[in-house]
Amino acid sequence: MLTFRGFRKYFGDNLILAIPELTVPAGIHWIKGQNGSGKTTLFRVLGGLIPYQGDILLNQSINLQAQPLLHRRHINLGEAAPLYPGFLTGTELVNLFSQAHKAPADQAATLIKYFNADYLHQPVRAYSSGMLKKLSLMLAFIGQPSLILLDEPLATLDTATVELVYNLMQEYNSKHQTSFLVTSHQDSQMTQLPLTATWLVQNQTLTQLSDS
């Protein structure tokens, strides 16, 4: 699903990540790592937010850096600490993302109902951290992505919403073959997912810890 070749990410002169040659297969993957190890940096690279050196291919065909339009259509990122302009409403953001990702007609309404998000008419500046996280998760599921990156999706969510997120991940994975990379420090909650493999970001690289 994802192929890394000669990948390197620096901030200034500081090497944060180096993955010479690695393939991550399709499926649901847990990315572990200590604070500051480089998980968010990896997700921001894969989400197309920051530049890098080397090649990353999706499904052996889409070169993420060379084909930015295809990249954005196929990979969605749910950030750990999402920042949206405070004056926009959740509804406006959902509509914007639906257009940008060419989402099926009834998808946004279905997601809003599924997450019981009856607050989206309010501007984002009025949201609690959990409301904001729920909005960012809805946005991550919009469109028909091949890969969804969820950076700390469980932080600040109540138990019922965690259950909704897990069920939706499994539905997308089985119905649409959507793959997931998920970071989380909440070990007991993550092991409830049908994981394909667990990975560790450590010593500036990504290595596989186990498969299911």
Ligand SMILES: Nc1ncnc2c1ncn2[C@@H]1O[C@H](COP(=O)(O)OP(=O)(O)OP(=O)(O)O)[C@@H](O)[C@H]1O
């Ligand atoms: N914009 C930036 N400029 C310079 N250095 C950065 C920047 N963003 C991250 N870093 C550095 O990159 C390293 C990895 O940070 P990153 O946020 O990816 O870690 P993380 O694994 O997601 O940590 P956490 O579990 O605490 O969220 C850290 O040393 C951090 O200081």
